[in-house]
Amino acid sequence: MTADERGGIRERKRAATRNAVVIAATRLFLERGVSGTSVDDIAAAAGIARRTFFLHFPAKEDVLFHYLEGHVRRAVAALDDLPEGAAGGAGHGAAGVRAVMAVLVDLFEDPRARTDELAALRAELVTAARGLPPSLVVRLQRAQSELVDALRGKFPDPAGWPVMSAHLGACMGAAAAAAVAVERPEQRAAAIRDAVDRASTGFERDPGA
Structure with a gap:
């Protein structure tokens, strides 16, 4: 062997x-x-x-986010599917952020991914602890850093990186807040999608327009 x-x-x-x-x-x-x-x-x-x-x-609470690494890998792979020329487009990588967030939200909604199965318990945990346990904060930060690195690889102009990172952070924060705030499971995915759309407002304009 x-x-x-x-x-x-x-x-x-x-x-x-x-x-x-x-x-x-x-x-x-x-x-x-x-x-x-x-x-x-x-x-x-x-x-x-x-x-x-x-x-x-590292802790039992981390199992609530067991899907995170796999979802991030799928989101990073989605950047390879962007049409030719997207990396040179306007909006400081808005197309890339949109592609990444679309995958993350779609996977959350896909019953085969079983992401939503423990959503109510994640919300309960955050409410009871008045925030995320430290180990989960580290994992979420690591996931966001991996996505930022992938976006920078696809959109290599450093001038656009601050806005692109802010765009991604706004979308991920909005998605997390919506997931925790919505009590009815059947409404959660739609609420997350709407929150991400609203968070993108202003980031997708051509800065030179």
Whole structure:
């Protein structure tokens, strides 16, 4: 067996274990709530040791955002699908921000992604804690930085980077606020989409017009 084959097996095992953790935690969170579920409970339900849990998530609350890295990868990939010439267009990369946010919102709405399954618990967590736990703040900041780096790669003119970063931050902040504020699940995706559209206002004008 080659080193690449061994590496592939390790990655598949790691992915399978992570998925088992997500499935177990999701079931327990929905049954007991986040506060009523411990890391030991999740580890036992997933059939793993406690220490193995922490190889995948720094805290139980992070499982609420288990989809984040995969969604970011999908959003970054969407930049490759922009039409030729978009990188040279007006609006300081507005087309790129729009493309990224469209993927993130679509994935949130897609039942196959199961992003919305724990949305109510995320809102409850934020309300109870009056903000996000530190570990989640770090993960969200890392996700936004990855998106900014990808946008800068697609739109390499540094003059447009400040506005482009502000545009992305405004959209992501609006999406997060809308997701927490809406109580009825069937209205959440539409509210997020509307919030992102409103946050984009003013960023998509040609600055030279």
